[in-house]
Amino acid sequence: MTRLSLELLGTFAATFDGHAVSRFRSSKARALLAYLAVEANRAHSRSSLAALLWPESSEQDAYRNLRVTLHRLRRALDDIAPDA
Secondary structure: OOOEEEEOOOOOEEEEOOEEEOOOOOHHHHHHHHHHHHOOOOOOOHHHHHHHHOOOOOHHHHHHHHHHHHHHHHHHHHHHOOOO
């Protein structure tokens, strides 16, 4: 079984099957991944995620930023585990 491990206290670190992952370059992508991992047992609306990560942005800009960040996060996860 494949396993993604996250270290969230101190410096962010991610390992996949024991190998360091450095594909999460954006601080917002790391923050989104960390938040979703910690809050994994509940649903999250796009509006709440956008407001959480981009509180200073307009709603339209926050939604666009969230779409881009989700796309990059999915792509990074697909790159390290395409069949997972």
